[in-house]
Amino acid sequence: MEVDKGKGEAEETRKVAEADRDTVTLKSSDGKLFEVSKEAAARLSTVLAGMIAGGSIDDNGTDLKQIGSEALENVVDYCNKHANSIPSAALISSSISFNTAPFKEPEEWERKFVDRLSHDALFDLVEAANFLGMERLLDVTCHKISEMMKGKSPDQIREVFNIKNDYTKEELEEIRQELAWAFYDD
């Protein structure tokens, strides 16, 4: 009886200690470990919030098999930076939406954060943000990608995004008719 009780208490203490930790450890697909602020992770990622609430966070590194180390490093970096930043009025007040809601304007530091990324890193980060249910980071990365498209012809977009034109000649003619405006520079 006594032994069992003691064991129960120890278990209890361990759980409390775990709950008291203010960081969580995440493990990338290639086995690298990253520490992230628990508060920020729970606030910024619906998936991590669910894992923290559900107790499925592993002290030795919670496996995120879908996310490579570079992308996870950026995710963690973003969360930790966010933990230290005070949301500005721009972030709190919803921007004026026009027919659809474009993205909330990124903060200055968020803009810089995505501006320094390579295309590869940006590609992986937007997928990671999607996987982790990070609405804000998705907004910031999608905003950056849309900025890369603006004011460009289809050909220029293909060049920037390394995309092959896979339309047949007939399809292309149809597209040209349907999307005539995209071709007014031709």
Added chain:
Amino acid sequence: MEEAVHPDWSGLPEDLTAMVMRSLDIPDLFSAGAVCTSWYAAYSAVRRVRIPITDASPCLLYSCAADDDNTATLFSPSTGAAFKVRLPFLVPRDLCLVLDLLEQRRGPFISRTFVGSEYSASWFMLR
């Protein structure tokens, strides 16, 4: 930033590509849709939400003080849809014009002739 190897962005999942396109105005949205077949699929999904004009009823084209010199707003009274369009020439600040959309089965878009010099000439005469 220059990299040795670029990722092929046509491989981005369609829902993410669509998410990116949602913030694009015209003609950027059209340009993005014309890039490749997978982006066209994303574009089609976005267009249904952003430009839900399914008939050829007249639209209203007007300028807003807050917009830049090349941007006008197209409003479809029959559907309640409104969206920004960027034109390849300066938009008069006092623009307010009723516009007939082309009767095209495939969907709503504005005649190419509208953005050509001919139409813009007659447009200015209308004022």
